[in-house]
Amino acid sequence: MRVISTIKEMKSAVREVRGQGKSVGFVPTMGYLHNGHLTLMQEAKSKTDFVVVSIFVNPLQFGVGEDYEDYPRDLSRDSSLAESAGVDIIFAPTVREMYPKGYATFVEVEKLTGVLCGKSRPGHFKGVTTVVTKLFNIVEPDIAFFGQKDAQQSIVLKKMVEDLNMNLKIEIVPIVREKDGLAMSSRNSYLNSEERRAALALSQSLEMVRELIASGERNNLVLVDEIRKFISREPLARIDYVEILSVPDLEKTEFLQGSNLIALAVFIGNTRLIDNMVLEG
C-alpha cells in the first residue's frame, strides 16, 4: 500500500492503474478509521479492481467553533487498518495542497442543503461538495463509496454527481453499529463513559419509532414528538433536530408516504452525534 500526499503523484498513480484497464474504487474519509469506514473499503474492494482511500480533515466543512482543531487524527493507525483492509493507496494531502493560497472555487448544491445538518451547520455542505469534487477529479474513480450514516450527505452528493454530469457512480453503504446499537463515528471517541451510555438515546429512539410505525402510526408530527420525548428523558442529551423528510427531495411531509428519512442530530455533552433510518416507500 502506498501513502501519497501530493495531487500530482495521486493523479499519475491512478492514471497508470486505469491504463492497465483496472476499475478504481474510492472511499473519501476524514480518517480515524472505524468499522464503518472498513466496511466501505470492503465494499469498494469487492466491486472494483483498485481501491483508493483519502484521509483529509477538510477545514472547509467545519464551521466557526466546531471541532476542526480537535477532530481526531492518527495516520499511522489509519494506514495499518487500511492496509489490512486491502486498500491500494491512501491519499493524505495537506490543507495547503488542497487549498493553496488564493483558493476561490466552490461547488454548491442548493435546496437540499437548507435542511437538517445543512441548516444546523451553515456552509458545511458547500465544504463537502467542494472537497468531494476536487477529490473526484484527482482520483477519477469509477465508483465512490459513502456511508448511510451521513444520510443527507449521500443525497446531496448523488444530486451533485447527477447535476454536474460527473463520470462516476455513488454507492451508499448501510450504517455500521456497535453491538449496543450506537452508530459508528470517529466522533464517538469524544465521549466519556457516562456520555457513551447516554448516546444510546439516538439509536434507541429510532428503534422505538420503528415499533410505533409497525403498530400503524403514520402521522409525522406524532412520530417526531415521540422521538423528542424519548431523547429528552436522557439528561445528557440536547436535541439539535429531529425530522422526517421525503427522500430524495428532503421535503417536509405530514404523513409517512413514499420513501422517508427519519434523521436526528443530538448533542451528548459537547459531542454532536447523528443517526437516521430510511423507510422505503
Place this chain on the structure above:
Amino acid sequence: MRVISTIKEMKSAVREVRGQGKSVGFVPTMGYLHNGHLTLMQEAKSKTDFVVVSIFVNPLQFGVGEDYEDYPRDLSRDSSLAESAGVDIIFAPTVREMYPKGYATFVEVEKLTGVLCGKSRPGHFKGVTTVVTKLFNIVEPDIAFFGQKDAQQSIVLKKMVEDLNMNLKIEIVPIVREKDGLAMSSRNSYLNSEERRAALALSQSLEMVRELIASGERNNLVLVDEIRKFISREPLARIDYVEILSVPDLEKTEFLQGSNLIALAVFIGNTRLIDNMVLEG
C-alpha cells in the same frame, strides 16, 4: 460530422474516441459562429485529434432583462461552418437536457468574479462556470479552447480548472477582429449600420491608449480617463466600465506594472460590447 443532442450519446461518442487513443479538443460556444469561433476550431484541430464544438445558449449566464431570448440562433448555418472547419461532433443539447427539473448544483469562482463583467452582470460567471463544468464532464476534453475576447472568462475558467483539479488544459486564443478593428462577436449582428460604425470606438480607444503607453504614460487613472474621453466622443456609446487590472488576480493597480488587462464594456445603442488588451509585464 455528427450533431448530438443528448448527454448520454455525447458521453458515449467521446468515450469511443478516447478508447482509440485519440486526444479530444473542445470548443464551447453559444453558436451563431463567426471567424473568432472558427479560429478556435482551427486551433483545436491543430492540437488535438478529435474536435467537439458545443452550441448551447446557456440561460444561466444571462441576467433578467438581458438578451437571452433575442440571442441569435442558427444551428443549420453553424453546422455547415463547423463542418467545413473540420469539426467532428457538434453537441447541441436543449435547455431541459442540461438543466432538468429540480436542477440545483452550481460552481462558483469567488473574488475574480466581483469585478468587470461579473460586477455589471451579477450571476453571469456562476452561470458560465456551472455550464462549463457540466460540459467538461460530458466531453472530457484534453484541451478546451476559449477566446481572449472574453478576457475575464478566460481567467475565471483557468482558476476554476486549477482550483478544482480538473483534468484538462485551457488554451486562450487571441481576439479575431474585423478588418476595421471591431472584435468579432455574435452580438455584432444586433448593430445597425450607424451603430456598427460607432462600435469602432472600442477598438480605436485601445489603439489610442496603446500609443499613449508607447509614449511613456504609466498612470492608470490617466489611461482610463483618456479611454473614457475617447469613447464619450461617440454619441451612440454609453460606457459600462473601463478598467485596468492586474493579471491574473484582477486587482486594481495605480500604475502599469507586471501584466495588466485593459478591459472595456460599452453599450452601443442597446447592444453591450466588450473588448480588451493585455499588456504583458
